[in-house]
Amino acid sequence: MLQLVNLSKDYSGRVLFANISWHLRKGERVALIGENGAGKSTLMKIIAGLEESSNGDIQLAKGARAAYLPQDGIVSSGRMLFHEARSALSELLVLEEELHRLGQELEQMPHDAAGHDALLARYGELQEQFRHRGGYTMEAEIGTVLKGLGFSQEDWHKDCGEFSGGWQMRIALARLLLQKPDVLLLDEPTNHLDIEARNWLEQYLCSYPGSVILVSHDRFFMDQVCSRIAEVWNHTIADYHCSYSTYLIQREERVSALREAKRLQDEEVQKTEDFIRRFRYQANKASLVQSRIKQLEKVERIELPPERKKIRFQFPDAPKSGRIVLELQGLTRSYGSNVVLNKVDLTVEKGERVALVGHNGAGKSTLMAVLAGGEYQEGSLKPGHNVVADYFAQDQANVLDATRTAYDELYSDCPYEMVPKLRDILGAFLFSGDDIHKKVGVLSGGERNRLALAKMLLRPSNLLLMDEPTNHLDLFSKEVLLDALKGFDGTVVFVSHDRYFVNGLATRIVEVGEGKLTDYYGDYEYYLSKKESESAQTPVASARQIKTAAEPAPNVSAVALLPPQNKEDRLKDREEQKRRKKEEQAREKQQQSIEKEIATVEQKIAELEAEMNRPGFFDDPEQGLAAGEQHTALNTRLEELYAQWEELS
Numbered sequence: 197m198l199q200l201v202n203l204s205k206d207y208s209g210r211v212l213f214a215n216i217s218w219h220l221r222k223g224e225r226v227a228l229i230g231e232n233g234a235g236k237s238t239l240m241k242i243i244a245g246l247e248e249s250s251n252g253d254i255q256l257a258k259g260a261r262a263a264y265l266p267q268d269g270i271v272s273s274g275r276m277l278f279h280e281a282r283s284a285l286s287e288l289l290v291l292e293e294e295l296h297r298l299g300q301e302l303e304q305m306p307h308d309a310a311g312h313d314a315l316l317a318r319y320g321e322l323q324e325q326f327r328h329r330g331g332y333t334m335e336a337e338i339g340t341v342l343k344g345l346g347f348s349q350e351d352w353h354k355d356c357g358e359f360s361g362g363w364q365m366r367i368a369l370a371r372l373l374l375q376k377p378d379v380l381l382l383d384e385p386t387n388h389l390d391i392e393a394r395n396w397l398e399q400y401l402c403s404y405p406g407s408v409i410l411v412s413h414d415r416f417f418m419d420q421v422c423s424r425i426a427e428v429w430n431h432t433i434a435d436y437h438c439s440y441s442t443y444l445i446q447r448e449e450r451v452s453a454l455r456e457a458k459r460l461q462d463e464e465v466q467k468t469e470d471f472i473r474r475f476r477y478q479a480n481k482a483s484l485v486q487s488r489i490k491q492l493e494k495v496e497r498i499e500l501p502p503e504r505k506k507i508r509f510q511f512p513d514a515p516k517s518g519r520i521v522l523e524l525q526g527l528t529r530s531y532g533s534n535v536v537l538n539k540v541d542l543t544v545e546k547g548e549r550v551a552l553v554g555h556n557g558a559g560k561s562t563l564m565a566v567l568a569g570g571e572y573q574e575g576s577l578k579p580g581h582n583v584v585a586d587y588f589a590q591d592q593a594n595v596l597d598a599t600r601t602a603y604d605e606l607y608s609d610c611p612y613e614m615v616p617k618l619r620d621i622l623g624a625f626l627f628s629g630d631d632i633h634k635k636v637g638v639l640s641g642g643e644r645n646r647l648a649l650a651k652m653l654l655r656p657s658n659l660l661l662m663d664e665p666t667n668h669l670d671l672f673s674k675e676v677l678l679d680a681l682k683g684f685d686g687t688v689v690f691v692s693h694d695r696y697f698v699n700g701l702a703t704r705i706v707e708v709g710e711g712k713l714t715d716y717y718g719d720y721e722y723y724l725s726k727k728e729s730e731s732a733q734t735p736v737a738s739a740r741q742i743k744t745a746a747e748p749a750p751n752v753s754a755v756a757l758l759p760p761q762n763k764e765d766r767l768k769d770r771e772e773q774k775r776r777k778k779e780e781q782a783r784e785k786q787q788q789s790i791e792k793e794i795a796t797v798e799q800k801i802a803e804l805e806a807e808m809n810r811p812g813f814f815d816d817p818e819q820g821l822a823a824g825e826q827h828t829a830l831n832t833r834l835e836e837l838y839a840q841w842e843e844l845s
Contacts (some may be wrong), residue, residue: 197222197260197407198243198379203252205238206300212238214431216252220379225401225408225420225579227440230428231672240264240381245411256379263377266382270368273357275375277347278368280356284371288334291326294685298322326603328813341370344396345389346556355371362388373400382410386417387667390556413670415844416695430499442842458498468492512611514658514686518581519546521659521687522567527575529559530567536562538711539575546580549681549688551702551720558709560691561590564663567689586657588649590664595648596635602627602647605636610654624676625650646673658686695720787844794837801830 198220205212212235220226228236241247243254244264256262272280282289298319305312330337342352345366351359356367365388372380377759380401386394398420409426412418418425418440425436425443434450436443468488477480524542528535536559546548552560566572568587579585596605606618614621622632625646636644645668652660660681666674678700681688692698698705699720707714707723716723808823 197224197257198262199255200243201253201255203242204250205235205242205253206250211431213428214434216433218426218435220407220409222257222378222407223405224424225404225422226410226424227422228409228411228426228428229443231670234428236428237267237383240383240409240411243379244381260378262379262381263372263375264381265372265383265385267387269737271361271364272367275356276353277342277356277359278338281342281370281374282334283337284374285334285338288326288329288331289328290330291322295319295322295326305439311458317710338370338374341373341400344393344400346393366393369397375694376406377406378406378409380406380408382405382408382412383539384411384413386412386414386693391553391695392555393696394695407714413674414533414694414696415674416482416673425621450607454498454500458500461495461498462507465492465495465497469685511653511680511684512614512656513688514656514684515582515584517546517583517658517686518745520544520580521546521548521583522580523576523578524566524688525576525578527566527572527577529572537566537572537713540711540713542713544687544689546687546750547685549701550690550706551698551704552689552691552706552708553698553720554708559711560708561663563708563713564661564689564691565589568661583659584657585659585661586652586655587661588652588663588665588791590667596636598635598642600636602636602639603632605647606651606654609651611656614654621653623652625673643668649677653680660684660688660690662688662690662692664691664693666692666697712768719777722772722776781788783844787841790837790841790844794834794841796836797830797834801827801834804830 200216200218203216203218204214206214228239230236241264244262244632246264275283280352298315302312302315302319305315326332343349347363347366347370356364359367360726369382369385372382372476385397388617389397394414394417398417401410401421408421410422420441423437424438425438427434427436427443427447434447436446437447472485472492475485478485520543522542522544524540526539526541527537528539529537552563554560562570564587566577568585568589569577597608600608601619602622606622607615610618619632622628626643627650634643636647639647649665649669652662659718665677669677674694674697678697681701688701690701702719703717705716705718705720705723707716716726718726803826804823808827
């Protein structure tokens, strides 16, 4: 489908990649991985024909085309949303127009006229082509894509100019998906999507008929969609035919092997150079010295890229708070006639890590603002004893001082004991080298957002309220933040659309929707399993309602149809969480046992192969046959163990 042949790209002498030869098969879904500045976006732009390479060729299959979705910067206006999405199907629209024209001609032309049969044959040919390419279902396809990306049916008739930046990127993504290019190039497609839209996009891409290359900082998304990882590293591409989680393990093994190979090579080079220096001026050693010099010139030196510093940031010790940190009772928050929170109750206890989930517009950010001391109409909000809260809003970056440098902005509000760690914290959020001296006013929106988050981490508090803290963070920075929050000894309430982050941090899920809050005591996977079981029970309830439709029914509110979240249910949920934890511990123990057995079997194979390589070993046919059978049995067992290990992973 796609072939890169000796492809190179450099900017003013700075090499991004050199002599890359790489291929992509039809139907493959590849995640492009690499540090910021490695050249991932540049490579995709080159493949899409939006940027020139310095050297090399790009070969696409005959008739194939590639299309690229950038991270941001696409704005549409002047046309209704549905018509904007429909315009992506330009080739089908041309066919439709020609079919309409031919149909009118056939209506006016007598059936016995000259050329009628040829026109009819042409009409039939175009009609079959239109049907085969999905022309008769394109409106349904447009509706499916728009709905999947979070647009309501009322949005279809709005002008595209009415949508904000995040929704503009969804419009651009919808157009690209509808075009169905042979090679789909997506640069951070999940940046502006909520969890529901991400789930839909996952399923869509998993069944996409063409090939997909994507850059993403959503680890869960990559694990679900991609079966191949291509890492732009050390000016080339390293391939891993596995999921992202497995790639992390295999990459560490590969880098370790490369380090060891470089160590051995450096030792050999050092010995050769020592020999040359020692005997350079001895006439009887001249030929040997020249031989070693030529040998040294032929050595292809192994290069290791600089290792990224591993930062382990810890929050300042949280002041001690009471058991109850926050309590909402009968709270209502509305905007005019739109009631976002309708007499909701919520109690947050010390040490909890509460994730607020729900579709865009459900009220998550509104609830976060209320918890941070925002306005509401009815009910009460009671903070607990000695609660010190810190709030990170989605627009937190707007409160930064544009005249300061990034370093000065942090330094201005930094406790004395944290000053030595400022550079490490800035590095964790992608500010390094001269970047720390950039003025806040010239930073991009993403950079300002990251700086605001880094600034928040400096202040000691025991309640963190965080609305989309993972936006614009790469995988490494998300891991740093996740580790820091796991080690935080206070309470966290947060909103995030990164499911790996939510699942790794949350101990409780609160679903926000239809003005109500629903509690799930467990991680995100537990929440999903509970939602699935609730969905499975819904048809049964409907059948029961149909059966008793003729009988007088009491006035039951919609809340009654939801599973009750009383004290007994919460206890059951916590017991379920404990059971899941025990299962996880048992799984880890079993995995460790398998790893030990793998090491034992690999050792046996190595010893057997060493014995089989011994001169004269196969002079005894029976001995050779027995060794071959043993070798086959050991390798078979090793494959079984690896399969078990992968299943447990």
